[in-house]
Amino acid sequence: EIVVTQSPATLSVSPGESATLSCRTSQGVGHYLAWYQKKSGQAPRLLIFDASTRATGIPARFSGSGSGTEFTLTISSLQSEDFAIYYCQQYNFWPLLSFGGGTKVEIK
Amino acid sequence: QVQLVESGGGVVQPGGSLRLSCATSGFTFTSHGMHWVRQAPGKGLEWVAVIWFDGSSEYYEESVKGRFTISRDTAANTVYLQMSSLRAEDTAVYYCARDSGRRTVYGYSDVWGRGTLVTV
Numbered sequence: 001e002i003v004v005t006q007s008p009a010t011l012s013v014s015p016g017e018s019a020t021l022s023c024r025t026s027q028g029v030g031h032y033l034a035w036y037q038k039k040s041g042q043a044p045r046l047l048i049f050d051a052s053t054r055a056t057g058i059p060a061r062f063s064g065s066g067s068g069t070e071f072t073l074t075i076s077s078l079q080s081e082d083f084a085i086y087y088c089q090q091y092n093f094w095p096l097l098s099f100g101g102g103t104k105v106e107i108k
Numbered sequence: 109q110v111q112l113v114e115s116g117g118g119v120v121q122p123g124g125s126l127r128l129s130c131a132t133s134g135f136t137f138t139s140h141g142m143h144w145v146r147q148a149p150g151k152g153l154e155w156v157a158v159i160w161f162d163g164s165s166e167y168y169e170e171s172v173k174g175r176f177t178i179s180r181d182t183a184a185n186t187v188y189l190q191m192s193s194l195r196a197e198d199t200a201v202y203y204c205a206r207d208s209g210r211r212t213v214y215g216y217s218d219v220w221g222r223g224t225l226v227t228v
Contacts, residue, residue, distance in 0.1 A: 091215025
C-alpha cells in the first residue's frame with residue numbers, strides 16, 4: 001500500500017505571503033504526482049500534474065516540484081481565493097491511486 | 109463546455125443498494141477513462157474506482173471490491189456506480205471525475221463534477 005502523507009495539516013498564512021506545502025509518499029512514484037485544490041461545496045480543481053506541470057488556466061503563482069518520494073507545492077503571493085484545502089495524489093502505482101490527507105491553507 | 113453532473117445520491121439503510129449516475133457533456137466520452145472519488149464527512153479524498161475509456165478494464169479500491177461496480181453507457185455519455193451491501197463507512201460525497209488521458213488512462217483527473225451525497 002502506498003501511503004501519501006501531507007504536511008502540515010494546517011498552514012496559517014497572511015494574504016500576499018507564500019505558502020509551501022509538502023507531500024511525501026512511502027515509495028518512490030517518480031514524477032507521477034498531482035495536486036488539487038478543494039473548496040467546501042465545490043468540485044476539486046486540478047492544479048499540477050506530473051509533479052511540476054501546471055494544468056490549463058492555473059496561475060503561475062502555483063508551482064510544483066519534487067520527484068521520488070518528496071514533493072512540494074508552492075503558492076506565491078497568496079490571494080483570497082487561494083484559501084482552501086490542497087490534496088496531492090500519486091498515480092504511479094496502478095490500480096492503487098491514493099490521495100494524501102490534505103493541507104488546509106487558512107488566513108492568518 | 110465540459111461538464112460532469114452526478115445524481116442518484118440519497119439516504120439508504122445499511123445493506124442497501126444505490127446507483128449513482130454521472131452525465132457528461134462537452135467532450136468525446138469514448139476517449140476518456142472515468143473515475144469515482146469520494147469524500148467522507150470531515151475526511152480527505154479517497155479514490156473509489158476507474159473504468160477505462162473503452163470499458164475494457166475497471167479497478168476498485170480494496171474496501172469496495174465485490175460491492176461496487178463501475179460501468180459506462182456510450183450512447184448516453186454516462187458513467188455509473190452501482191453500490192450494494194452499503195455500510196455506514198460508505199457515507200460520503202461521491203465525485204465523478206474525468207481522467208486526463210485521451211485513449212489512455214493516466215490516473216489523474218482534469219475535470220470533476222460537484223458530487224452527490226450518499227448517506228448510509
